[in-house]
Amino acid sequence: MTDNSSPPYLSLMLLSASALGYELLLMRLFSIIQWHHFAYLVIALALLGYGISGSLLSLRPAIVLRRFNQLYALAVLLFAFSSISGFIFAQSISFNIEELFWNPAQILRLILIFLLLALPFAFAASAICMTFMHYPRSTISKLYAADLIGAGLGAILTLIAIYYVMPQNLLIGLSLTGVLATLIAIRETEIKQKVVLQLLTVAFTGLFFALIPEIKLNYSPYKALAQTLNVKGASIIDQRTSPLGHLTLVSNPQIPFRHAPGLSLLNTAEPLEQIGLFIDGDNLSAITRYPQRLEELSYLDQTTSALAYHLKKPDKLLVIGSGTGSDLLQAHYHRVESIEALELNPQIVELVNSDYRSFAGPVYDNPFTQLHIREARDHLLQSQQQYDLIKLSLTEGASASSSGLYALNESYLYTLEAMQLYLSKLRPDGILSITRWIKLPPRDSLKLFATAHQALQSMQLDEIEKRLLMIRNWQTSTLLIKNGLFTNRELEKTEQFCRTRLFDQAYHHQLKAQQSNRYNLLSEASFYQATRQIASGELENLIENYKFELQPATDDRPYFNHFFKWQSFIEALKLRGSGGMPLIEWGYVVLLLSLGITGLLSGLLILLPLLLMPKSPSLPGSSKQGGSVIGYFGAIGLAFLLIEIGTIQKFQLFLHHPIYAIAASLTAFLCFSGLGSYLSERLSEKQSYRRSAGSAIVALCLIGLAYLLILPALFDALIHLPMAIKIAITILLIAPMAICMGMPFPLAIAAMKQNRTEQIPWAWGINGYASVISAGLSTVIAIQYGFITVLLCAILLYLTALMTFPDRSAEGDSYKV
Structure with missing residues (x-):
């Protein structure tokens, strides 16, 4: 069953903007209160919520289609509430990743943190996926475009907001944006008693924010800032925030700072008065009183x-x-x-x-x-x-x-x-x-x-x-x-x-x-x-x-800072009872751990619908066609993020500023991919969905290979230009690649709308799982082989997708997994 009414494009854009902003903000928050590598693990697990949404929706697709108007607005509102409550509860859980190897309680705590943070992404992804299931195939390209463009705008606005708004306050802002998306969703969908539901939403929101405690950042006790604040007389006197780091100034008139790294043991001169400056709760430096002499x-x-x-x-x-x-x-x-x-x-x-x-x-x-x-x-x-x-x-x-x-x-x-x-x-x-x-x-x-x-x-x-x-x-x-x-x-x-x-x-x-x-x-x-x-x-x-x-x-x-070798890791583990744990290079270990956990969970959750999905006599099973869904959506899910991460790295060398590079590249990728999705429907009017996707993938691979060859020389020739012009060049160079990247997914979903709508949430889930794995996989490949290899792997995956497009309608085949 499909709905011929106008889809909820505006609420979908707001929801995607909030979800992407929430993802970026969580990375910042957990980098501040924990460590960068812990933030990486938490986000990798939490983003499994995108895949989980597809697995769960595929179990009861008929209910989704029948109750779409109510479920869509409810999912958006639950995202808004869980985004803030999930973080509050998650940061209150005491967790030390180094204890995972000998303390089983840490595993349970990690699972609980994962569930709390996965919920917002699961609700947001469920709302997006439900629109693909409910509306006719002619709207798929526009819906996916709204999703991507909203995410792109959310990325750039969040990065800008972090300069001016403290992270905990920005978290409230993103939650309220989710509430606004709910109010618009009620207006846009064919739901009854719109005004009553909107008033109830506002009332519940007021009650929710009245009941939640004040959001305070709970720093890890192992970070320098937390340890410093335990010293008698220490107090925070000022804070600043930006994507480059959360700055905290600490003064201690009773036990003064004496920060002089590498100071000789024979030094007799007393360091001058200092104010401690911590970046992301660690990385101590000091503002020193200027001397009279x-x-x-x-x-x-x-x-x-x-x-x-x-x-x-x-x-x-x-x-x-x-x-x-x-x-x-x-x-x-x-x-x-x-x-x-x-x-x-x-x-x-x-x-x-x-x-x-x-x-x-x-x-x-x-x-x-x-x-x-x-x-x-x-x-x-x-x-x-x-x-x-x-x-x-x-x-x-x-x-x-x-x-x-x-x-x-x-x-x-x-x-x-x-x-x-x-x-x-x-x-x-x-x-x-x-x-x-x-x-x-x-x-x-x-x-x-x-x-x-x-x-x-x-x-x-x-x-x-x-x-x-x-x-x-x-x-x-x-x-x-x-x-x-x-x-x-x-x-x-x-x-x-x-x-x-x-x-x-x-x-x-x-x-x-x-x-x-x-x-x-x-x-x-x-x-x-x-x-x-x-x-x-x-x-x-x-x-x-x-x-x-x-x-x-x-x-x-x-x-x-990558020093990891398996030999020293195994030796350090054997010595963990006698002081060997500090010898472990934890950053890389956590990366491998997150990749292993997300890979295992993704595999199990992809198979879950195959075991529990309700059978339909009109859709006989076919492992071959099920394999094409896994192969296609898994390949483009892996490849999209691989090519995005690899390309952003190349442009960072051109712009030489991490924030400008990420803001320009990420926004360009998402917004122009949205444009590509919008154009994909017009492309499919002239040829089949399969041929349209094939054309986009071939063009993408050719552009990618050309960029690998010409970008180094081009960057050398243009490196002297002003930053504004270089940002414009970055956007223009990303645009053709991103437009092609935005086409394969909506074209395949539109093709599946012909005779296998029930499998759309499963395909959405596979794509989500693959994207999560891709984030960790790209870093492992880059560390071991370099970013050029990351881009080549992405191109190979897109070429693999050419052979697994999930469309058999041309041959008159039916489909059931």
């Missing part, structure tokens, strides 16, 4: 990052990631007279330079500092400036870094191509200084050293071993890379610098084994041994035999 900053000269100033005073300095200004204060202490500061997050600069200027002083606002609110590589590619010293220090928190929690984070600051760019901007005898947190057993510092060595090799420079120098202490390591050879005099100064601060020399070309590992003792001189092996050209042998992954990151595989 520069000599008060002498403690900053007692850190490993100060070494470069003792080898040569720079005339021109570039600080990448200037943040709260610690590196700038260090430069002030050393009387550097020409400084360029690069900072991506404008809110941090606003805090230091405006809101707390009376405290922070003229750390940015002075005659010898030039500030750029830009991404580092974007600035360097467009600048003709050369530098005596480029500094890049501590871009992530110590605790998360040491636990491998950034393993899933893409970073283009530490790739091979980035290193080559930095080195190309050094003047003769200029120095690149990079400071990182120490991880034990060593891996982070060694991977950085290997990346620098390989970058120098690729630039075909001679005597590479004489261009590298590394020191360390108990907390940080600093690597210096010189556009020239380190002289004997500079090595003597390095030895003196380390001796007077109890720092260890880890590498230079004249260093002897007995000169390393003197003060901050390790059981073995592992830093010295590994860097020697790299410098002597044995990197491949080290990569193969070392317990952690040390392969340098590239722009195609930008996962610098």
